[in-house]
Amino acid sequence: MGLTRDFFIALSKNQLLNTGAKKWGLKLGASKVVAGTDIDSMMKSVKELNANGIGATIDNLGEFVYSKEEALHAKENILATLEAIQQRGVTAHMSIKLTQIGLDVDYKFCLENMREIVEAAARYAIFINIDMEDYSHLQQTMDILHELLKEYDNVGTVIQSYLYRSEKDLENLQNARLRLVKGAYKEIAEVSYQSKQDIDANFLKLIKIRLQQPGFTSIATHDHHIIDAVKKFVRENQIPRGRFEFQMLYGFRTDMQKELADEGFAFTTYVPFGQDWYGYYMRRLAERPQNINLALKSMVSK
Template identity: 80%
Template sequence: MGVTRDFFIALSKNQLLNSGAKKWGLKLGAGKMVAGTDIDSVMKSVKELNSMGISATIDNLGEFVYSREEATVAKENILHTIEAIQQHGVNAHMSIKLTQIGLDVDYGFCLDNIREIAEAAANYDIFINLDMEDYAHLQQTLDILFALRDSYPNVGTVIQAYLYRSEKDLDHLKDVRLRLVKGAYKEIPDVSLQSKQDIDENFLKLIKLRLRGKAFTSIATHDHNIINEVKKFVAENNIPHDRFEFQMLYGFRTEMQKELAAEGFAFTTYVPFGQDWYAYFMRRLAERPQNINLALRGIVSK
């Protein structure tokens, strides 16, 4: 399991393979996990989810951005997606990686880009979630979040349960809408928990801390044991259902997604799309061996 995870994490960071993947299109089974390469495709997928009572958070995929030109193109693509959400009248918001819009180019340049995006989204009352990336980008992501919050309360971020510092970060984010996840990057033992049991325990601890507060929380997991524990906790503590939602990734455990929505829980599906699907796809394969089987079924069904 550990070797498999490390292998796919290493592949996700290979820029040469990422460039080649753009030429392949959504082959290699990625079409099972990515909702197409253009806005029309993703809008169709979101409408199908909405018809089942499921919201969407849309990720216009893009990584390995190291120039202002690339970052500006990515920003424009995100702005077009925000316009599409409004024009199509879908129930959706945006998830954005700051490296995609220039965090590795220049901090101030990235801040200007995300301000423009947050302003456009605020005009339509659309929420913007700053996706959390690897540990090297964590503090800068939080710094940008706090720089935005005074003017744009429609912006939140992600907390990763495998990091030691996450509980302390929650203390500073009590009034911010957050998504809680276990964590999908490979981090060193100095900064993160390493065993599944420890990560699961901390994940549940952070979830319960948040649910006792007042800010909205997205609980992002495919783990039915975690989900069942959350359902039990909210019932025993009379936690209002409008204070939280469950989230899962597009293409994963689709029946459970429908069931949770049908049970009356708020539910959002993380819907990625675009040409830069490769790194996202590799991290999904790294997370769970079962995802490899899903990808293989996608190849066979072509």
């Protein structure tokens, strides 16, 4: 299991394969979990979710950005997506990776790009979530978030429960909107829990701490054990349903997504789209080895 996960994490970081994948279109089963390569195809998926009482957080996929030109192009794509959300009247917000808009190029350049995005989103009353990446980018991501929170209230980020520092980060962001996840990257034992049991225990611990803080919380998991525990906790502690939502990835456990929405829980689906789908898809295969069957079936059907 560990070797399989490491293998797909390594593939996700392969820039040559990522570049090639842009020419393939959505192959290897990716069309099951990526909502198209352009705004129109993605919007069709978002409208279908909305019709079932489910919101969307949209990710215009992009990785391996090491030049200002690439970062500026990504920023324009994000601004175009924001405009499409506004014009088409869908229930959606956006999730953005800072490396996509220049964090690996220049910190101040990235901050200015992010400020422009958050400002545009504020005009449309759209929330911007800063996706958390690997540990090497974590502190810079937090620094940029805290800078933006001095000016805007429509921006938040992700807390990864496999990191030892996450409880302290919760304390420092009590009023911000946050998404809680287990974590999708491979980190060393010096900074993160390594066993599933420890990660799950800390995830539930952080959720309980967070639900008693003032900020809105997105609980992102496909784990029905965690979901059941959250339901029990909010019921016993009389936590209003308007204070939190559940989130899952596009294409995963779709029946459960609809069931939770039908039960009256706020629900949002993470909707990735774009030509730069390869790294995202490899990380999904790394997280859930059973997803490999989906890829194999797709290849055979071709």
